[in-house]
Amino acid sequence: MPRETRRALSSSSFASLRFSSIVAAALRFPSVVWGLGFPLISTHRECECILRLEDRNRFLREMAEEKPTSKPVLQKPPGYRDPAAAAPATPRPPPRRQPLPPAFRQPGKPLPRQRYRRSRRCSCCRICYWASAVALVAAAILAVVAGLAYLWFQPRLPSFRLESLNATQLRVAVRPDGTFLDVVTKVGILASNPNGRIVVEYGDGKARMSVADDDGDVAVGEAAIAGFEQGRRNRTVVRFAAAAKGVAVDEVAGARIRAGFRSKEVRFVVEVRTKVGIRVGGKNTGKVPIWVGCGPVSLKQGLSGGTPPKCRFYLFRWINLH
Template sequence: MADHHQRIHPVADAEAAPPPPAPAPATTPLVPPGSSRSEKGSPMQQHPPLQRTRAAVPSTPPKRSCFCKCLCWTLALLVLILIILAATAGIIYLVFKPKLPNYSVDSLRISDLRLNFDMSLYARFDVKITANNPNKKIGIYYEKGGRLSVWYTNTQLCEGSLPRFYQGHQNKTVLDVSLTGQAPAGSTLMAALQEQQQTGSIPLDLKVYAPVAVKLGRLKLRKVKILGECLLVVDSLTANNLISIKASNCKFKLKL
């Protein structure tokens, strides 16, 4: 009898538990913007909202700001005033065309020139000058305090006062001025004058100081000063004689 071999195949244990399924890949649940989940065990931890903080900006002190504004306004006002003054001066110049008055020395006479007992030099000159106002629309008021003086080198020989008067438009006025004075170190000065007289050319310096007020139309402006200087060359200083003026060079300027 043939042997029958029975193959026994292992049979899986029916009671054994099936292998666990492979874990699914972890996914993060999508949370709509603005939604919050407060449930415990939520896969997404809720963070507290961030608070925006403003950075501290350094502020300018109020006093400094006010000072800067005042300074700017002051500078702007000064610039505006300068512009107005410049425009006014330009208009006045164009309308009135101002010109300086001028003077000429017509004659010079020495009434007295001698030494005193104290050895000072006494001099008395009579000068005739012509004041010319060349302006067509400007009048000139000659105020109190005007002076006319005669100098030799750096020594004043004599001095006299200019009269007060009003000079109209394009007017020429002849003034007779008497000048007197005493100079120290008269003997030395007299010797120098006599030596200079031998040459026939004696340099003298006639100086003019005239405070005036200008009249524009009906408007009288503030005082200004006219300063003049005439370099003269005369032939002699003999008393009681009419002196010949050989040369004359006059210059004038205005001082505010």
């Protein structure tokens, strides 16, 4: 083939290759091709450089879009307060409203009174102080009145003695089913009122008789006592009878009681429960419970007629008055 022919073919193939590259670049990146201008793209190598540069720029843009732009912001908990932040300013109370001058005030309306806050502690202290003072004054008045009343009436407690004691019947029966005791006793108690201006009043009571034994007391009957009134400087004997039948006792205790009854050495215990009150100047006071205990006293002492033994006198069962 002649040299001119080969040159024509090579120039035509190069031109076609150049044209196809330009067309491909224009179809893929039209903005770049038309932005740079068609005359600037003169060779196939320049077109490939442009394509590689555009691919690199696109890759960098995609990587930049995938990378997070900023860190996630954490939510602050409720009530969180930044220590570095300045303390909030305390709001000032609203200014007091000044009273209007007389020219602008409504006629007949007085000026508002200022209210003063009193401390609760001061109020409680004052209440306690006045209550203590009143209590002390009342106690002093009562003490003076009680002292004057004591000097005027000169009160003394009543006294009790066992006037008489007799066992009219005492029988110990030994049976196959046990030992039984039948007892009938009569008792007289002397009550004395030594007061010259006070009347003593006794309510209804109950008397209880028992036989004292080494193994324990044995109850041998009860009796009711009617209430009565005892005048000034008066002595009254209260009599009652108690009976018991078929009281089961131990065989040994029954033998001791029977032997003591024969020798008059058997001992009895008398207990009386009643209520007592006083009357002064026609006014009665309330009655309080008392307990009178006499014994143990043997039949020999009760029947001797000598000085009667003194009885114990308790107020509310546990306060010993004699």
